[in-house]
Amino acid sequence: MRLCTGLVMAHALGALACAPEASDDRPFVAAITSDPGQLNTAITTNGGVHTAAGVLYDGLVELDLDLNPVPALARSWEIENDGALYRFHLRRDVRWHDGKPFTAADVKFTFDELLLKFHSRTRASLAPALERIDTPDAFTVEFVLRRPYAPLLQQLNVEEAPIMPRHVFVTGDPLRNSANTAPVGTGPYRFVSYTSGSEIRYAANETYFRGAPAIANVVLRVIPDPAVQVIALEAGEVDWLFGVPGPERNRLRQDRRFVVEQSPGYSGGSNCVSTLAFNLESPLFNDVRVRRAVAHAIDRHQVLERVLFGEGRVADAPISSGIRFAHASGLSLPDLDTAAASRLLSEAGWQRRANNVRTSGSVRGVRDGTPLTIRFVTMPGQTQYGDLLRAQLRVVGIDLRITTMESAVFSETVFKARDFDTAIISYCNGTDPEIGVRRQYVSSSIGPVPFSNAAAYSNSEMDSLFDAAASAIVVEKRTSLYRRIQELAVRDQPYVWLAETLSTRAHSARCTGFTISPHFVATARCRD
Amino acid sequence: MYGIHDLAALRCYSALSRLTNRFVVRRLIQAVPTVLGIVLLGFVLVHAAPGDPVLALAGENGDAAYYEFMRERFGLDRSLPEQLLTYFTRVASGDMGVSYVQGRSTVALIAERVPATLLLTTSALTIAVLVSIPLGALAARRPHGARDVGINATVLVIYSAPSFWLAQLAILLIALKLGIVPVQGMTTAGSAASGIGHILDVARHLALPAIVLSLQELAALVRLTRSGLIDELHRDHIRTARAKGLSESRVLLRHALPRAALPAITVIGARAGQLIAGTVVIEIVFGWPGIGRLMLTSIQTRDTPLLLTLFMTIALTVVLANLITDLIHGILDPRIRVG
Numbered sequence: 001m002r003l004c005t006g007l008v009m010a011h012a013l014g015a016l017a018c019a020p021e022a023s024d025d026r027p028f029v030a031a032i033t034s035d036p037g038q039l040n041t042a043i044t045t046n047g048g049v050h051t052a053a054g055v056l057y058d059g060l061v062e063l064d065l066d067l068n069p070v071p072a073l074a075r076s077w078e079i080e081n082d083g084a085l086y087r088f089h090l091r092r093d094v095r096w097h098d099g100k101p102f103t104a105a106d107v108k109f110t111f112d113e114l115l116l117k118f119h120s121r122t123r124a125s126l127a128p129a130l131e132r133i134d135t136p137d138a139f140t141v142e143f144v145l146r147r148p149y150a151p152l153l154q155q156l157n158v159e160e161a162p163i164m165p166r167h168v169f170v171t172g173d174p175l176r177n178s179a180n181t182a183p184v185g186t187g188p189y190r191f192v193s194y195t196s197g198s199e200i201r202y203a204a205n206e207t208y209f210r211g212a213p214a215i216a217n218v219v220l221r222v223i224p225d226p227a228v229q230v231i232a233l234e235a236g237e238v239d240w241l242f243g244v245p246g247p248e249r250n251r252l253r254q255d256r257r258f259v260v261e262q263s264p265g266y267s268g269g270s271n272c273v274s275t276l277a278f279n280l281e282s283p284l285f286n287d288v289r290v291r292r293a294v295a296h297a298i299d300r301h302q303v304l305e306r307v308l309f310g311e312g313r314v315a316d317a318p319i320s321s322g323i324r325f326a327h328a329s330g331l332s333l334p335d336l337d338t339a340a341a342s343r344l345l346s347e348a349g350w351q352r353r354a355n356n357v358r359t360s361g362s363v364r365g366v367r368d369g370t371p372l373t374i375r376f377v378t379m380p381g382q383t384q385y386g387d388l389l390r391a392q393l394r395v396v397g398i399d400l401r402i403t404t405m406e407s408a409v410f411s412e413t414v415f416k417a418r419d420f421d422t423a424i425i426s427y428c429n430g431t432d433p434e435i436g437v438r439r440q441y442v443s444s445s446i447g448p449v450p451f452s453n454a455a456a457y458s459n460s461e462m463d464s465l466f467d468a469a470a471s472a473i474v475v476e477k478r479t480s481l482y483r484r485i486q487e488l489a490v491r492d493q494p495y496v497w498l499a500e501t502l503s504t505r506a507h508s509a510r511c512t513g514f515t516i517s518p519h520f521v522a523t524a525r526c527r528d
Numbered sequence: 529m530y531g532i533h534d535l536a537a538l539r540c541y542s543a544l545s546r547l548t549n550r551f552v553v554r555r556l557i558q559a560v561p562t563v564l565g566i567v568l569l570g571f572v573l574v575h576a577a578p579g580d581p582v583l584a585l586a587g588e589n590g591d592a593a594y595y596e597f598m599r600e601r602f603g604l605d606r607s608l609p610e611q612l613l614t615y616f617t618r619v620a621s622g623d624m625g626v627s628y629v630q631g632r633s634t635v636a637l638i639a640e641r642v643p644a645t646l647l648l649t650t651s652a653l654t655i656a657v658l659v660s661i662p663l664g665a666l667a668a669r670r671p672h673g674a675r676d677v678g679i680n681a682t683v684l685v686i687y688s689a690p691s692f693w694l695a696q697l698a699i700l701l702i703a704l705k706l707g708i709v710p711v712q713g714m715t716t717a718g719s720a721a722s723g724i725g726h727i728l729d730v731a732r733h734l735a736l737p738a739i740v741l742s743l744q745e746l747a748a749l750v751r752l753t754r755s756g757l758i759d760e761l762h763r764d765h766i767r768t769a770r771a772k773g774l775s776e777s778r779v780l781l782r783h784a785l786p787r788a789a790l791p792a793i794t795v796i797g798a799r800a801g802q803l804i805a806g807t808v809v810i811e812i813v814f815g816w817p818g819i820g821r822l823m824l825t826s827i828q829t830r831d832t833p834l835l836l837t838l839f840m841t842i843a844l845t846v847v848l849a850n851l852i853t854d855l856i857h858g859i860l861d862p863r864i865r866v867g
Binding site: 027029034035037038117120123124175176177180181195196197198199201217219221222223224225227228231232234235237238405406407408409411412413415416447448449450 | 578579580581583591592594595597601626627629630631632637640641644696699700703704707710711712713714715717718812813814815817818821822825828829830
């Protein structure tokens, strides 16, 4: 049995308890790119909704900077039956923004009626493992699982499992509940108003269980154009940007009025790895030598510098280094080696005359004389990848044909129609490999589901390893299983892991004390 | 007491009014199949376009069962003719549907955004008309003179410049460097102003997007007014007016301009409808909360019910704008009879 009691948090979440008495009445204005449309984060994984509404809610736990769970709505928890039973003891001093008390019934209702039905990620990952949720008393919740399930705690933070008020959602269709645009939560800020397409206003929750935030009023301002967001920051109209376009970052860094910071988290995910996916169903990529050749032909340092403006790190393993226990160090990922790439391509039957594009000769499934032209599909924000990769692959005689398509069409083309050879996909690994890595490799994830197994990689050993890692409660055991998983992935090369990307955010230097969490502003304070 | 001439005029007016009413009613009846046709075409186009609304809506990390569940919820698991029948049955009963993404009535969502777009477009059109007609008249007074060449060259440059570029330039120069007006939005963030304070706040925010949006219209209208006037000034009735000793200004303003303005009014009428849909770029750059942005988002998310209601709204606006244009034509040019 593992017992975790309410530890005093050293990191910024705990700073709320020490919030200063003085409050700042000037609204803190944060720019958001899209109008979220609604503010219920339990019924969607949409990044825009989570960015806009994260401050309104809490999860049972929070995750610290090392992704370890720490108490939030749950003050402590116990794990029994070798990881098949999780018992949470809830705080008794929490009230909803409308004054009603928070109880175990809210937790059970949120999971049963909202998260497990409408939150695609929680439904996909937790539903198969969960037997039922019990509430032995008003402040105790038990998750009874069908089998030992290691990553549960990493899936109970406010991003993955925000808790909603049962009394608000118990009647009617949750997707059409008026509280979706006038929400009630337990978080550090409460809802004030929502002007469609324009702004959302929040006020500090004076009765927040960690203490009221120092900044009294927060306005989320919809500014669709990222370049205009930067100008609005410079003009003093906004105080916070969730993202900064690459070319603007240096300008802001050189201006002492602003602070530019990086974090591994995005509104739609965290620990993201920019990845080139091969379509293994295409005859061009049946042969691992061709996939390895492409990997050798790519200068990933150049990708980092030119496409990502140096913000991130070249990937050295399939799993992000942000998930420390699962990231395997010392793997030998193919680095830039055009000679090796050319040799592998020739061995695989792709011959080259002079500096022309290679053509096939006795390649299985490909008519002799077919040029090595790869259909590369990408979304509008990632066209720089295509331009750079085309130049790099041309050196070894590969022709890249780029097609740019909007995200809805991209998802359908890659995951449903499978009408592509290669594609750039940012796989956000999340806080545990079960959340964001498994879907990329297991054979059950091959199908019309966006951002799943784009390569259509199928390996029964890989499937078994993921199942074993999900059930292993001892961290060391999981570490060794994920190492084996990554060794297999590197051997079979269904993807090229280009770079671990970072999110860049900027804010007015008059404000300090932000955290990397959906409650980012709750610990901050601003000078007049 | 009415005199005999007054009674005749009254009878004539009432006959004209009946004629006009009949014309309006007929045009409105004609609008029904037009709008329905546009919605039907929109329905087919939206469903023929690649991109699954459920994939767009649900985002990543779902599983097949989840997508199936959502498809069933939205009725997307049924055949296209079935979906079309359901949609038209609902529309016939006055139910325009609920947005897939926002879970709210599409009419309510559009109604929230229409005032912002109307304010922006009518302001832009007003600016364009008020500036373009004097400029066009100024240019037409001495065709190919220095003033005409200068005005022509300027409007040509404005007309050729992409609106997103003009918008960015205006923001950088006028809002950021000079600080005269705000960079973005329709009101100051978090503003608690009401009454006259609120109106002034909106006016400050409106100035720049309205001017930038008016520029393209202005450029087209200046050229139309100029060419119409040059043509008109060579006609017989103008020569007669001049021979009667009327001043050049009076000739221009009273005799030439009303008829020369007809092509410009036709264009304004046509543009009024287009402007509703054509503000997308300006609304995005200036963060203006209008229906242009709503339409773009609904296309990106494949929010079919919202998109179809938007199509219907825009189609109705275009029909209405054309009707008003025809009526104004009838007033300005007595030769044109609406009937």
